Structure formats: C-alpha cells, structure tokens
Amino acid sequence: MPVSATTDLAAVTPTTSAPIKPAAVPDASVPGAPPAAVAVPAADPRGPVSSVLCTLPVTLWKSHIFTRCFDATDRRDRTSLVAALSASRAMFAAAAPALYARPPLARLSYQATKKIFTDAVLKSDRPDRAPKGRHYGRMVRDLPLAECVVEFAEKKMTDANVHAIVSLCPDLERLSLPFSRTVAEANHARRLSTAKKTPVPAAVQDAAAVAAAAAFKSPEPVLRSLGSPDAPNPGTPTAPPAPPADAPGLTDRALHSVARVAGEGTLHTLVIDNVYDYSPAAVAHLVDHAPGLKRLELQARFAPRHGPAAGDKARTGELLAEALVQGGAAGRLAYLSLTEIEIPLGAWGNLMLAIGASAELRSLHLSGVPLTPAAVGALGAVAPFLEDLSIAMGCVTDPSVVPDDAAMAAVVVRMPHLRSISLQQTVVGDGVVAALVKAAPANLATVTLVEANVSNVVALGELAAACPKLGWMDLSGCPRVVNNRQWAKVFNLEEAVNDDESGEPWWVSDDKEFTVGPRRIQEMRDCHAKRTGRGG
Known part of the structure; x- marks a missing residue:
C-alpha cells in the first residue's frame, strides 16, 4: 500500500527489547563507521514518513516489506525517501536495489518518470534539485521518454534536457526517444519564444553557445564515416553548432549523450521513434558505443533531413544498414524492429548476412x-x-x-x-x-x-x-x-x-x-x- 501521513510503519520495524534511540546516521565514507543505520529526531519537517524511514536498520531495506510500503509515484514519499537516504551512503546502497530491482517497481511508471524528471531536471532553477536527480537516476533502469513527451511538452524535449536526464542514469537498460518536431515547427516555436523575451546580450549568447558545445562533446573527436570506405574522411563534428541545445526538438547531440551512458554496457534496449531526426553517422556512433545493445527498434516518419542523403529515404536506409554492419551491432542483436525504413537490396542482403553470421537474432x-x-x-x-x-x-x-x-x-x-x-x-x-x-x-x-x-x-x-x-x-x-x-x-x-x-x-x-x-x-x-x- 502507498505510504501516507496516516500509515503506521512502526509495525514493520524489527522487534527489540528496547526502543530505538535517535542517533547520528553513520556515513559509509568515514573509515570504521558501523553498518547499522539509526534515526534522526522524530519531528522531522522534511516529510511525513522521514522519521520512520530513518529508524529502520539497513537489513530491513533489503526485504520485500518496503517494496509494498513505498510508492514511487507519490511526491511526499519520494521527498522523504531521498531526504533520509542522502544522509547515509550505506543506507542508499542497501535501499536502492530492494526498492527498484523487484516488482512492481522494476520499471518506473509513467507518473513516476514524469514527476522524477520534472523535479530533478526540468525545474532546475533550484540548487537542491540536482542531488535528488542523481539519487533517482541511480535507480532508473527503464526510461520511457517517448511516453512522457506529451506531459513534458515538446518544448521541454530538447537536447539539453535529454543530456541532463540520461547523464543522471548510469545504469540505464531501456530507453525510448520520442518523435521530435520538424525543423520548421521548432523554428516557429523559437521565434514565438524569443519575441516574448527580453533580448539577451551577444556576449551572453556566445558564452552559452560555447558552454553547450563543451557539454555535448563526444568521447571521440570524430564520428565513423559512412558510405565512402575507400575515400579519406576527415570526420564529422560531434557537436553541430545549430540549432541551440535548448531549442525544441532533438538532434544528433541527444544520441551523443545516450552513447556516453551506453558505453557502460548496461543499455540493452533502444527505441527511436523517428530515426530520420538524426543523421546516419550519429546512429552509427551510438550503436558503436553500445556494446550491450540487444534490442533495437527504429521507426521512420516523413523524409530524412540530414546530410547528403536529406530527402532520400533509400540512401538513408542504406547508410543505417551500413552503420549496423560496420560497427558489429548487427551481430549482437536478438530483436530487430524496422518501421517504414526503405533499404536497398544490396544493403539489405549485407545486413541479413551480418545478422545470420552470429545466429543471435x-x-x-x-x-x-x-x-x-x-x-x-x-x-x-x-x-x-x-x-x-x-x-x-x-x-x-x-x-x-x-x-x-x-x-x-x-x-x-x-x-x-x-x-x-x-x-x-x-x-x-x-x-x-x-x-x-x-x-x-x-x-x-x-x-x-x-x-x-x-x-x-x-x-x-x-x-x-x-x-x-x-x-x-x-x-x-x-x-x-x-x-x-x-x-x-x-x-x-x-x-x-x-x-x-x-x-x-x-x-x-x-x-x-x-x-x-x-x-x-x-x-x-x-x-x-x-x-x-x-x-x-
């Protein structure tokens, strides 16, 4: 049942001969600190259940009891939990697997995902948001951004926000990227937004552009070239200068941010609602840096609008197939879903041969x-x-x-x-x-x-x-x-x-x-x- 202000959690605490006395919560960063976790004063203004949460020993966090008593979709419960866990690294390390690695919270619900990242990322004007976001991000395994695009509003689904969100989730396993707005719609929304705001000095704009480019710098200076194996290729810049990182819609920079997290090897499922929002080189960069990728879903809408293959569906499909073959991702896939992607016969045959060589699909x-x-x-x-x-x-x-x-x-x-x-x-x-x-x-x-x-x-x-x-x-x-x-x-x-x-x-x-x-x-x-x- 969900935790509320009237829920009596004292019944789930271990039975002891003497009451638990308030004491300082040990910090795992201090050498010699005891592993047991104890309480803060009962009258805790941080939340309705914070006092009870902090009275529980670390061993209880690993049981099924809290998986039934904690509601990840309730704002008060989440605030209280983070306030309690942030006091002790040992308690957090013990609590996170028990709360989120077992049903029914193995996959964050739509409401939980919306609230977590609304608090931690989209409302980032307060300095206390970032620590909470890091705590939540360590727990997240499934990130359905495609389901939250309506609630976030398309103007919030930007390269900068996606970069901030995925950077908080080092153990991300499943990710779905939403269908991005077209360039014309994004430019129109940006014009309306800038018309209502006070003009920003040029020096401030230049500084912001430099900071955004540095934030989205890829682990590699150039992307792997596609379509010209014999001709020398100087590489493709990994941080396109336009549009700005905070502009509506997603660009290659969103895939670069995902590639940084996918390099840890935990990401095994990737869903891209519109692969035509990104260049084939950026997709190649992502699959090259995702060694654990097993399930791939690529959907195509409208026409490609990037690079020399802009407007050419067949050429874009050929480059996408080549990206999967050259980087070795095709041989690792156990599940492949393609929607409305046109691939020429030669590239299609090479893709099937590469998949068949490993017998993993x-x-x-x-x-x-x-x-x-x-x-x-x-x-x-x-x-x-x-x-x-x-x-x-x-x-x-x-x-x-x-x-x-x-x-x-x-x-x-x-x-x-x-x-x-x-x-x-x-x-x-x-x-x-x-x-x-x-x-x-x-x-x-x-x-x-x-x-x-x-x-x-x-x-x-x-x-x-x-x-x-x-x-x-x-x-x-x-x-x-x-x-x-x-x-x-x-x-x-x-x-x-x-x-x-x-x-x-x-x-x-x-x-x-x-x-x-x-x-x-x-x-x-x-x-x-x-x-x-x-x-x-």
Whole structure:
C-alpha cells in the first residue's frame, strides 16, 4: 500500500527489547563507521514518513516489506525517501536495489518518470534539485521518454534536457526517444519564444553557445564515416553548432549523450521513434558505443533531413544498414524492429548476412518495409534460428515490393524454431501454410495471416496436427476461408452441422474477423488423427 501521513510503519520495524534511540546516521565514507543505520529526531519537517524511514536498520531495506510500503509515484514519499537516504551512503546502497530491482517497481511508471524528471531536471532553477536527480537516476533502469513527451511538452524535449536526464542514469537498460518536431515547427516555436523575451546580450549568447558545445562533446573527436570506405574522411563534428541545445526538438547531440551512458554496457534496449531526426553517422556512433545493445527498434516518419542523403529515404536506409554492419551491432542483436525504413537490396542482403553470421537474432519485425522477392530470399540467412517473424505491409501501395506466396514459402520452410508468425496485408496464401506444415515447428503457438489469399482449410487442419503447441490462428480478412464448406471435411463431417447458438455452422460469418482458438484447434487435431488412423 502507498505510504501516507496516516500509515503506521512502526509495525514493520524489527522487534527489540528496547526502543530505538535517535542517533547520528553513520556515513559509509568515514573509515570504521558501523553498518547499522539509526534515526534522526522524530519531528522531522522534511516529510511525513522521514522519521520512520530513518529508524529502520539497513537489513530491513533489503526485504520485500518496503517494496509494498513505498510508492514511487507519490511526491511526499519520494521527498522523504531521498531526504533520509542522502544522509547515509550505506543506507542508499542497501535501499536502492530492494526498492527498484523487484516488482512492481522494476520499471518506473509513467507518473513516476514524469514527476522524477520534472523535479530533478526540468525545474532546475533550484540548487537542491540536482542531488535528488542523481539519487533517482541511480535507480532508473527503464526510461520511457517517448511516453512522457506529451506531459513534458515538446518544448521541454530538447537536447539539453535529454543530456541532463540520461547523464543522471548510469545504469540505464531501456530507453525510448520520442518523435521530435520538424525543423520548421521548432523554428516557429523559437521565434514565438524569443519575441516574448527580453533580448539577451551577444556576449551572453556566445558564452552559452560555447558552454553547450563543451557539454555535448563526444568521447571521440570524430564520428565513423559512412558510405565512402575507400575515400579519406576527415570526420564529422560531434557537436553541430545549430540549432541551440535548448531549442525544441532533438538532434544528433541527444544520441551523443545516450552513447556516453551506453558505453557502460548496461543499455540493452533502444527505441527511436523517428530515426530520420538524426543523421546516419550519429546512429552509427551510438550503436558503436553500445556494446550491450540487444534490442533495437527504429521507426521512420516523413523524409530524412540530414546530410547528403536529406530527402532520400533509400540512401538513408542504406547508410543505417551500413552503420549496423560496420560497427558489429548487427551481430549482437536478438530483436530487430524496422518501421517504414526503405533499404536497398544490396544493403539489405549485407545486413541479413551480418545478422545470420552470429545466429543471435530471435525476433524480426518489419512494418512498411518494401520487400522484393530477392529481399525476402535474403531472410533465408536468419531463418534457421528465427523464433518470431512479423511482416506488415499495410502502408505499402506498390505490389512489386510486397512479399508473394512463393518467395515467402521458400523462407518459411527453413524455420523449424518458429514460435509465432504474423503476415499481414501480404499476398501470401496456401504455399506458406504448406511450408509451415512441412517445417512443423514444434513450438509454434500463433499463426496470423491477415488479408491473405489462403483458401485450403484442409491444410490448416494439417497444420494444427503438425504443431502440437499451436493454440491460435487469426485468419481475418481471408474471404476464401470464411464460409468454406471444406471445414466440414476438416472436422470429419459429411455435411455442415449447425451451431447451437447461431443456428448455422460456426465458420459461416459475415464478419471480416475470423479466428480459431485452442478448443477448435484441438478438435482439428483429434479429427485429423482419426481420419489418418493415428488415433482412436
């Protein structure tokens, strides 16, 4: 339950024969200091529970009791906790893992993230904010900035603020960067903001620009070059002079700040809502400095607006793929998700070969990524060890870059370890179903073929029999599956039997949504066993 002013925490303190006497809290920085933590005076004006927090010994911080009594989303509780922990390094070191490394607080909630960084970073006019931010930052493992962009307001999502936030989180494991505003929107907002403010002297502006450039200096003087392996490259400046660090929107400097934290090796999940907000060289710099990166999600919106590839989606996609291959990040990935990123065939093939060489990738999600038959064939490099495959082509209008049945079936038949497969808005059909039956993945649990050309429902029954763990099939938008009289053959019926509730066979429907659940799939297995003589 959340801590409040009326909560009695005395019941959770250890039972002793004598009351705990107030005394000075030991400091771990002092040699010979005892490990036990004791209390400050009971009448503590710092918060409603500070007096109780400080009476507890260090051993109690490691128990599950406080994970139930402390509410990270409550401002009073957080203020009291930081006030208590800041008095003793030993107490803080003992308390942080117990409070934040166990459920339900392993991932800071949306409200907690918003309040923590509103207090620690965005309202940085008070000098006492920084110490609190450092205490909170040591606890943070999951930082969903993309979820907080609305609450922070886009004008607060700047390079300077992202730099300050991630610098407070040395043990960051998961990070999502929000979609940044376009340059035109940022410039318009900056003009409106400067029109309402008193003009700043030129000397002050120059000093601020120098300080901002120094703050965002990268660990390396230059970024790795892309696209010209044979030609000498003097390097790319790591701190672009414009726009200013406090301007709305995010630039390459935000990725440089993340790279500094990722160098510790703890960052394993990175989500970039719009990779086109940054130059491919900056993305390359980040993945090069993230040795622990295992999950990468890149989404693209609008058109690229950086460097020589500005406005050219294919060229930008080629450079991004090259960044993953050259730096070795492709071989470390276990999860890769690409959304609306156009990658030419040559770069796509090199990327798949680099991923396949390490056999680390387990999940591949592609949404709106153009795939020619040759590009689908390149998936064969990762097919033998892939467990989750998802391809959605809803926003692709060119039929020549939509996976067809023959090309997809040739790849699926080489996937014996599949757990789930989802093919949506593609032109695949009975060939993919037959390939799944032939591959017979023992762990296949879900099959999603939305808006496909599947018509052979008997093959679906064979698929249910070949995959013992299959429990769900989504065939929505497949017109030749719904109302197909061959379902009667799947269930060993001479004619269609009406359902008790609807008065007609269960597969007769006018709804576009059509799913087959665990009970029906088990019936399909039983009927297949009887029909083939493999069961009673």
